[in-house]
Amino acid sequence: MGTLLIKNAKNIITMDEERTRYPGGSLYAVDQQIVAIGRDLPCETADTVIDATGKIVYPGLINTHHHLYQNLTRNIPFVQKTELFDWLVTLYDIWRHLRPEDIYVSAMVGLGELLKSGCTTAADHFYCFPNGVSGELIDEEIRAAGELGIRFFPTRGSMSLGRSKGGLPPDEVCQSEETILRDSRRLIERYHDAGRFAMLRVGVAPCSPFSITADLLRESASLARSYGVRMHTHLAETKDEDDFCREKLGMRPLQFMEENGWVGPDVWYAHGIYFDDGEIGRLSRHGCGVAHCPCSNMKMGSGVMPIVKMLQAGVKVGLGVDGSASNDGSNMLQEVRTALLLHNLMHGTTAIGAEDCLRVATRGSVRVLGWEDDIGSLEVGKAADLFLIDSRQLAYAGALHDEATLPVLTGLSQNVDMTIVGGKVVVKEGRLVGIDEEKVAVAAQAASNRLLNEAALRTKIDYGRMRSENRYPNF
Incomplete structure (x- = not known):
């Protein structure tokens, strides 16, 4: 089993029943499960340690x-x-x-x-x-x-x-x-x-x-x-x-x-x-x-x-x-x-x-x-599914008055800083971990082009021409 420690967060927005927040809080998980959350946790080390200084933690x-x-x-x-x-x-x-x-x-x-x-x-x-x-x-x-x-x-x-x-x-x-x-x-x-x-x-x-x-x-x-x-x-x-x-x-x-x-x-x-x-x-x-x-x-x-x-x-x-x-x-x-x-x-x-x-x-x-027992909030006993945003970015300047509403109202021009699923980091510094994003994008566009070309050969609509001329048929 792996362990995860997120420490020194600017705030942890739990979305629990009481909408608890932990300014300056930390979170500790064993395998997928959160076992401690709050301030002044006794845990100091883990397999994965994330210094969340300046960052806000939200449930996934x-x-x-x-x-x-x-x-x-x-x-x-x-x-x-x-x-x-x-x-x-x-x-x-x-x-x-x-x-x-x-x-x-x-x-x-x-x-x-x-x-x-x-x-x-x-x-x-x-x-x-x-x-x-x-x-x-x-x-x-x-x-x-x-x-x-x-x-x-x-x-x-x-x-x-x-x-x-x-x-x-x-x-x-x-x-x-x-x-x-x-x-x-x-x-x-x-x-x-x-x-x-x-x-x-x-x-x-x-x-x-x-x-x-x-x-x-x-x-x-x-x-x-x-x-x-x-x-x-x-x-x-x-x-x-x-x-x-x-x-x-x-x-x-x-x-x-x-x-x-x-x-x-x-x-x-x-x-x-x-x-x-x-x-x-x-x-x-x-x-x-x-x-x-x-x-x-x-x-x-x-x-x-x-x-x-x-x-x-x-x-x-x-x-x-x-x-x-x-x-x-x-x-x-x-x-x-x-x-x-x-x-x-x-x-x-x-x-x-x-x-x-x-x-x-x-x-x-x-x-x-029907997944209430496992996910949806950051609480002891639930999965370590969460994301972090770095509040020190330009998009959040002048907006740090309510951390719970911050990512809803501001910063939408960028990705989250980090996403963690079941205690495992899957997005880091806004990029997918272990995935060549550019290679995926090129392959997806090639597949999209082929689909439209296939359709053009078998339907009355000239998809290629319609796309290049930016025209709209009357349906």
Whole structure:
């Protein structure tokens, strides 16, 4: 077992129940677990000793919703002026050309960005499995997470309702329900770790009401609960989704979930923008969680999640960056700041504060993921998952009046100084440890170029020309 000592911190922001802070504090961990925290610790030596003079320590941020494969399709001009359904229809024709090596490098990019922005645990929703390509694509994300050292929660997504059956996605990226359930079992049995301080947990995640059948929902719920794993899906993200459910299913999205066994404390939804007051009450009673993705929702013009009403009703709310094709980045600190600014605008400056938003991204997120015993705050008995910022940098000058809100309100032009996961340093001086970042970036751009070129050969849209001319088709 290794030991870690962080000493002489300018402050330690714990995010525990009392929001305790330790100015001048230290933290000592054995293996992954914090065994002492506070001032004047008796510990003087450790395998890894970090002099945190001038630095502030925070609990690691937790990302509850992502689509890592989308890092290869961000900042594409001709999908910038579209709403969700048209955006998806266009991108499906690119994603159908994904290969296993693309999934790996894209995960390296997205998870690396998360680590550099103070995120120590990331959930991912992978649901795009092109015909003729290896079905073991989530394995490539898991490989990347292991190399980077991030705590990872991949969810096995799925689409079974293709266009030929009245769904939104092309048949080429859908799978049979038998294939979906078989691979879900494989992933859970091979990778899921329910133990303390696990580095890898697995969930089950049919994509959305417009890409799956009721049968798949029920079977997925039964499978997940037989293994004791959590369940995740998109819900109430857009008006188009609501209209689809009313027209095709004769009910609103949440009712569709309720009638097919997809509610309970083991379920969390992404987005949750179009829940009405009655549905918010039902979410609370069911114990469901919701991943709030403010940057993505704003970019896509989807709407604003009613976070204040949800928190007041006792709904579990966490933070997510969503896919990089609808966010164009994987920066958790930026997501916290955006949540604050968005809800200040929508609800007034007294509704939710910067420290409240940081709390949503830590304690709120772990409640959504069901990981409260291990992570989400800096306390004795919990994992040494944390990040440090150096308060002596120019970006923080004139701002050192409240350390808890400092990284939410200032310094967003740079990476965190250090990120530690399970007592192991994975980001140092703003760089990923043991990873050639430039090599990863070059490989990812090459994969992105190939994807668009492949799509250009097989669709009516000239992607290369559209990109070079910065033009937008009318959808």
